Amino acid sequence: MVNFKDYTKQYINGEWIEGTGGKTIDVQNPFDRSTLYSVKQLPLKI
Amino acid sequence: MTTAQAAQKEWAKTTPEERKKVIRKVIAYLEAHKEEIIDIYTSETGGTILSANIALQITFEELEEAIKFADEVNIVKEVPGMIEGKENHVYRVPLGVITSISPFNFPLNLSVRTIAPAIALGNAVVHKPDVATGITGGVILTKAFEEAGLPAGVLNLLLTDPKTDGTGDYLLEHPIPRFISFTGSTAVGRHVGEIAGRNLKKVALELGGNNPFIVLSDADVDRAVDAAIFGKFVHQGQICMITNRIIVHKDIADEFTAKFVERAKALPFGDPKDPSTVIGPLINERQLEKAQAIIENAKKAGVKLALEGERVGNVLTPYVFTDVKNDSELAQTEVFSPVAMIIPVGSDEEAIKIASETEYGLSSALFTQNLEKAEQFALQIDSGVTHINDQTVNAQPDIPFGGNKASGVGRFGNPWLIEEFTTTKWVSVQKKYREFPF
Numbered sequence: 001m002v003n004f005k006d007y008t009k010q011y012i013n014g015e016w017i018e019g020t021g022g023k024t025i026d027v028q029n030p031f032d033r034s035t036l037y038s039v040k041q042l043p044l045k046i
Numbered sequence: 047m048t049t050a051q052a053a054q055k056e057w058a059k060t061t062p063e064e065r066k067k068v069i070r071k072v073i074a075y076l077e078a079h080k081e082e083i084i085d086i087y088t089s090e091t092g093g094t095i096l097s098a099n100i101a102l103q104i105t106f107e108e109l110e111e112a113i114k115f116a117d118e119v120n121i122v123k124e125v126p127g128m129i130e131g132k133e134n135h136v137y138r139v140p141l142g143v144i145t146s147i148s149p150f151n152f153p154l155n156l157s158v159r160t161i162a163p164a165i166a167l168g169n170a171v172v173h174k175p176d177v178a179t180g181i182t183g184g185v186i187l188t189k190a191f192e193e194a195g196l197p198a199g200v201l202n203l204l205l206t207d208p209k210t211d212g213t214g215d216y217l218l219e220h221p222i223p224r225f226i227s228f229t230g231s232t233a234v235g236r237h238v239g240e241i242a243g244r245n246l247k248k249v250a251l252e253l254g255g256n257n258p259f260i261v262l263s264d265a266d267v268d269r270a271v272d273a274a275i276f277g278k279f280v281h282q283g284q285i286c287m288i289t290n291r292i293i294v295h296k297d298i299a300d301e302f303t304a305k306f307v308e309r310a311k312a313l314p315f316g317d318p319k320d321p322s323t324v325i326g327p328l329i330n331e332r333q334l335e336k337a338q339a340i341i342e343n344a345k346k347a348g349v350k351l352a353l354e355g356e357r358v359g360n361v362l363t364p365y366v367f368t369d370v371k372n373d374s375e376l377a378q379t380e381v382f383s384p385v386a387m388i389i390p391v392g393s394d395e396e397a398i399k400i401a402s403e404t405e406y407g408l409s410s411a412l413f414t415q416n417l418e419k420a421e422q423f424a425l426q427i428d429s430g431v432t433h434i435n436d437q438t439v440n441a442q443p444d445i446p447f448g449g450n451k452a453s454g455v456g457r458f459g460n461p462w463l464i465e466e467f468t469t470t471k472w473v474s475v476q477k478k479y480r481e482f483p484f
Binding site for chain 2 (some may be wrong): 011019022
């Protein structure tokens with residue numbers, strides 16, 4: 001079993017990395033509007 | 047971007063077999079994790095279990111087709127020289143780094159149709175799915191390629207929203223990617239196209255649609271109703287090639303409308319995780335409000351309702367407008383929701399004529415028992431696709447897919463994507479001394 005929510009990060013050059021300075025986005029379940037997971041955006045220009 | 051560029055140069059040197067092996071492992075990974083994929087798909091997109099299975103099926107078909115792309119690059123064609131002693135070698139080479147931007151509505155298959163062929167053809171990809179469906183549109187495929195052993199840097203995933211992360215158009219304007227593959231709204235697609243043009247990048251833009259479903263006077267009404275119900279309401283109507291306008295000959299319009307309404311109001315709605323659900327929620331509050339505004343405007347304009355749906359939680363149940371005029375605001379709007387509209391017409395010729403009277407030109411469908419006449423009519427409709435005796439939502443990875451007019455530019459599918467995701471290099475070899483005129 002894999003929990004894809006563990007990988008809600010940026011994947012750059014073969015590494016899963018958290019955004020460090022950008023805004024956090026809460027992604028909602030469309031049916032009940034509960035928060036499924038949060039993503040920290042990238043602050044940098046890659 | 048620079049790491050993607052460096053990774054691409056090495057990836058382009060791999061053999062077709064090495065690239066095929068990676069894609070086969072991606073298929074195996076997705077097969078092994080079907081249950082988790084369907085579970086997160088229904089949670090994240092609001093799509094039903096049926097919708098998730100359709101998306102997965104198309105994804106597997108796209109990946110199988112991508113395996114065939116691997117043989118189509120780094121090949122050389124010899125062309126005889128017109129100058130004595132000259133040999134010409136025309137190489138088909140990867141384009142380089144490709145930017146991929148995919149939407150929220152069918153995120154898994156609308157992402158894989160760019161990512162898999164691009165990688166199979168020796169390119170690197172920087173992929174940005176709609177962040178609202180970041181797992182289904184990006185994480186699943188990225189994880190699958192990682193587990194399949196794709197070298198670092200060949201596929202990169204950005205879960206971000208350029209409107210709020212401060213990067214703006216940076217991703218579009220960056221000089222390294224040579225191609226932007228964008229699927230989404232026409233408004234954003236025009237913006238992407240403008241930037242690509244200014245920066246001399248190639249694009250594939252798969253944008254909105256206002257797809258007609260035409261029922262001619264001799265059509266089998268029951269078959270047409272069955273098809274229209276699926277083509278209108280699958281995935282709550284949130285598909286670029288969804289049926290938007292149902293154009294019906296007046297002689298059968300009453301029968302068609304009665305049967306269509308009967309079927310529409312019986313469609314089960316609610317929790318997408320319930321296997322019996324057909325109509326799940328729209329993706330977010332914004333899309334719900336947009337759909338409700340379209341409905342209210344049509345009602346204010348006096349458009350007749352044959353079925354009035356309702357908002358139940360975040361689900362919008364089916365609406366059916368009838369006696370709609372093709373030049374009305376409603377008929378000229380891509381509703382992207384379970385809102386159907388029926389346009390009666392006086393003749394088959396009028397039906398075909400007004401089918402093209404929209405700014406869009408993506409998909410279309412035509413019901414008739416006269417197949418010879420149907421093919422001639424199909425060619426008259428200004429759209430990239432016409433399905434005879436079927437509905438507007440179809441996908442096949444070895445068929446050209448794309449739209450005309452405001453529905454976009456470029457074609458997905460094998461072999462059309464080879465031209466999009468590769469370029470040529472002419473190498474000539476002068477084997478004899480060449481005499482010049484001065």
